[in-house]
Structures are given as C-alpha cells and as structure tokens.
Amino acid sequence: MKKTKRAKKSRTWVIKQHRDQFFKKAKVLGYRSRASFKLIELNKKFSFIKKNSNLLDIGSTPGGWSQVASKIITNGKIIAVDILPMETIGNVNFLNSDFLDEKTHEKIRNIFNKKIDVIISDMAENTTGNKTVDSIRTNNLCSEVIKFSLKMLSINGSMVCKLFMGEDFLEVKNLAKKYFKNVEFFKPESSRNESKETYIFCSLLKTL
Template sequence: MKHIRTAKGRKVSSTRWLERQLNDPYVKRAKADNYRSRAAYKLLELDERFGLLRGVKAVVDLGIAPGGWSQVVRRTTPAARVVGIDFLPTDPIDGVTILQLDFMDETAPARLREALGGPADLVLSDMAANTVGHPQTDHLRTMGLVEAGLEFATEILRPGGAFVAKVLAGGADNNLVAEMKRHFTAVKHAKPPASRKGSSEWYVVAQGFKGRTDAAAG
C-alpha cells in the first residue's frame, strides 16, 4: 500500500484522499481503460444488474463532469445520441453534446430537450449538492436535485424509459419513492460495488416509465 508523506500545510483530509486514490483499484482500472473517472464502473455495474443501456437510442447525462458515464454510454451503445449538462467545464467527448450550464437554471430543461431533438430512453443523474457537513442539510439539498431530475425525466422520457439518480445514505425519502412509483413500474435502490464502502451514496433506479399523465401533459 502506498502512503503519502504529509506535506507541510496540506490538510489531513487531503492526504487521506490522495492515499485512497493511489490505493483504489477502480482508479487504476479507470486509467488502464481510459475512463475519465472511477465513476464509470458504477454505471457499468448498474447496467450489468439492471440492463439500463440495452437498446437505448437517446440518453441525457445530468451532472456529466468529468464525463465517465457518457464515455460508458458511447462505448456500450455507439449509435446513441447523448446530451450532458454540468456547470463545471467538461472536456469534449466524441458524439456527446455538452452544455456548460447549471441544471437548476430555468432554461436548462428546454435547452436539453432541444439538444437531444426528441424523447430520451434513459436519464442519468450523478449530480450531488456540494456538502456542508451537516447530514440533514446535505440530504435535503441532494434530494432537491433528485426531485428536479425526476421532474425533468417525466417530461423527456419515452414510455418504457428509465431514470437513475444518486441519493445519499437511506436512499430517496418515502414521498419521492412514492412519486417515482407513480411514474415507473419498478423502483429500486442499489449500491454498486464501485461505490466506496465508506461513501454514503446510493442510487435509485426507476424503470418502465408509464408515460405522461393527462395532468402532467397539461
């Protein structure tokens, strides 16, 4: 195991992060496989379990930076249209349209729909709010992103489509799960092996979009 000498002025937390990176097998695999982040394997593992990428033709990647999930989509289904969004800059990915814009910007949903040019088969969200160290606050802020992602997914998904979103420990709250079950035939929580054991992140996987109701459409 590699250890980092604590440099003067470097925070202990930064040193621990560097040690985790150096000793993380997924980080090494990502470099070997030319993925931009270890997060690529989270999507690969979710896909292996749920078949998310099977036959998809149009995908939206919310919180695309640095681009690992879109890389997986492009390698798995090269013909699929992919549109991603993030307020952080993201290096270009062949075959992916990238919008540098905060998803919570009121213009974001319309710009994503325009860029995709039609309904989506899959909406992916690896978005997470910047943590402040207060568990309840962090949870509420991340759930706000999940709710916004779900609302967008119900507007752009074709019937039968799927929505995947990052949540924190404990998963989506009961009201949010109930809302997902209203729109999808199956809703499950999963923690892919590539998620660090000490991490509080989980993913909620909603499949079988039922289509927009008359109320939603109006």
C-alpha cells in the same frame, strides 16, 4: 496500541484499499473518474443502455459516465450537462449549464427533438460537512430529475439517479413510485461502503 485505535486504523486501511483499487483501474482503462465503474455495474444489473439509445447524462463532469455511455451508444444521441466544464468526448454533445435552470431543459428538448430513452444523473451538490444537509440537497436534485423525467422520458424509458440514504430518502422513493411502475435501488460495489450514496433505477412510466 489500544483495541479501538487498532480497529479504526484497520477500517481506514480497508477503505483506502477499496478506493485505490477503482482509482487505479480507472487510470489503466482511461476513464476520467472511478465513477465510471458505478455506471458499468448499474448497466450490468438493469441493462438499460442500448446501442441506439438517446441518453441524457446530468451532472456529467469530469465525464466518466459519458465515456461509458459513448462506448455503448453507436447509433443514438448523447447529451451531457454540468455546471462545470467538461473535456470533449467523441459522440457526446456537452451543455455547460445548470440543470435547475428551465432554459437548460429547453436546450435539451431542442437538441433531442423527441422523448429520451435513458436519463442518468450522478448530480451532487458540494458537500458542507453536515451529512443531513448534504443528503437533503442532493436528494432535492434527484426529485428534480424525477419531475423532469415525467416530461421528457419515453414511456418505456429508464432513469437512474444518485441519492442518499438520509432522512428524506422515503420522500424521494414515494415520488418515484407515484410516477413509475418499476422502482429499484442498487448500491454498486464501486461506491464507497462508508458513503450513504445509493442509486434509484426507475422504468415504465405510469400513464396518469
């Protein structure tokens, strides 16, 4: 076997093992998706979900992140939003709606009836196969979450959102820095190495 072919095969094997490890772990622990581990790692690093948090999970289906949040939050409200349906989770109020629709914002406002402590978003557009296009589309969603946070997040609240290390990464970073005192980036171990996905963590809204 040629050297390049062998290297490619070995890389594929490593990627597959990495995926399988979290897939199996999710099954054993009863999580709906391997994504659960990303939120567990993010919360371990930044400690933003508390037992009395009011939390909004955007792009929640199939529910891995909501499951994690619902285990921690025993005395707060959780709202999950997705355009796709999601199976019920005990203390999670699910809205089957498009987050980009202003009417969805209205519904969220009415249910919480006050500012939100934690906004988490794992929203992603369907991939097109073109990495630049995919990154721009998902990073647009991230910008929308940042803008929504300005209106709905409590002053000491936290926001976590998926984004891609694409050409427009800096635009999103600058938007976040304009509005938050603290902006950090973290790629969980459970996020595939070969994926350009990372997460932005923002806290301490600036008073403009």
